[in-house]
Amino acid sequence: MNNIIVYSKNNCMQCKMTKRYLKEHNINFEEHNINKEPQYLDILKQQGFQSVPVVMPENSDPIVGFRPDSLKALAN
Template sequence: MNMNITVYTQDNCPPCQYIKNYFREHQILFTEKNIRNSQYRSEMMEMEAFSTPLIMIDDEILHAIDMDRIEALVHV
């Protein structure tokens, strides 16, 4: 199953590091977009998200780390 996963992050964000490590440990491919890049910051704000990590799994946007929902979506 091919999923499109994007994680909006920022530097010095322990929850961001946690979710990136989780995906790596489970060999789940994802794209990281660090919001120090103004384009990525604008994309995130367009989704009315103002904190990181912001996790997009296909068409679903998660504004917080909800491991039950993430595991259900990625079938871990």
């Protein structure tokens, strides 16, 4: 199973929908909440991301926002 990291923040509807999709499809992930762990905000900014959620699969390109079409590929 790939290691998947989800960067999220509080009160973010797209973050909630992304995490729900992953859970419903039994896709394991590790969450980093930038409100609780602000050091991850700097990491995202350094990589050019300006919004969350950012889903970072180990072996493919990052997915920004709630993208069920892209998340579906992670279930395979």
